[in-house]
Amino acid sequence: MTPACLAQHTSSKLSGRRNSDKLEQRGVFVQPENYLEGLLLFSRYAFPCAKEEWDDFDWLKKIVEKKCEPNGWLLEYRFGNACKSYVECGLCRESGYKADFSRESVAFHWRYHHEGKTPVSIATVLEVSREMAMVISGSKTFWVSNPFKHLLEPMITSVSVHNNMIIETIE
Numbered sequence: 728m729t730p731a732c733l734a735q736h737t738s739s740k741l742s743g744r745r746n747s748d749k750l751e752q753r754g755v756f757v758q759p760e761n762y763l764e765g766l767l768l769f770s771r772y773a774f775p776c777a778k779e780e781w782d783d784f785d786w787l788k789k790i791v792e793k794k795c796e797p798n799g800w801l802l803e804y805r806f807g808n809a810c811k812s813y814v815e816c817g818l819c820r821e822s823g824y825k826a827d828f829s830r831e832s833v834a835f836h837w838r839y840h841h842e843g844k845t846p847v848s849i850a851t852v853l854e855v856s857r858e859m860a861m862v863i864s865g866s867k868t869f870w871v872s873n874p875f876k877h878l879l880e881p882m883i884t885s886v887s888v889h890n891n892m893i894i895e896t897i898e
């Protein structure tokens with residue numbers, strides 16, 4: 728299965744916003760402005776748990792490489808538990824974040840509250856070598872891959888790591 732990328736990205740986003748403005752007046756759930764960025768980040772955090780034998784693996788890969796628009800339905804279908812834990816996270820709610828898939832709340836939850844089989848660690852880049860980087864987290868140093876091609880500066884860049892993949896850089 729190779730679903731086509733959504734070519735009408737801009738127009739659907741605009742009409743989505745117009746609709747949500749109406750909903751906002753009625754006090755109904757509103758998508759944040761950076762909803763697509765949040766979905767992309769969520770997809771990247773979940774991606775290390777994707778299985779290559781899935782028939783939509785290539786679609787997921789295109790999404791995390793920004794060659795395809797993120798898809799909430801696919802996230803829910805493939806990473807239902809991760810979505811559920813994000814939506815229901817009490818610590819996020821305590822901190823005032825809504826589970827609205829804004830970039831900020833997705834980052835906050837995965838960096839600090841992710842409780843999957845493989846933990847997310849926050850690390851500092853020590854050394855960069857081609858596609859790989861050596862990082863330190865606590866007292867542990869280890870090599871990780873940089874599949875999303877983030878710009879990394881040794882001794883400066885902090886990153887979050889999931890399953891030995893750099894997911895995002897942290898300011």
Ligand SMILES: [Zn+2]
Nearest residue numbers: 816819836840
């Ligand atoms: Zn959380």
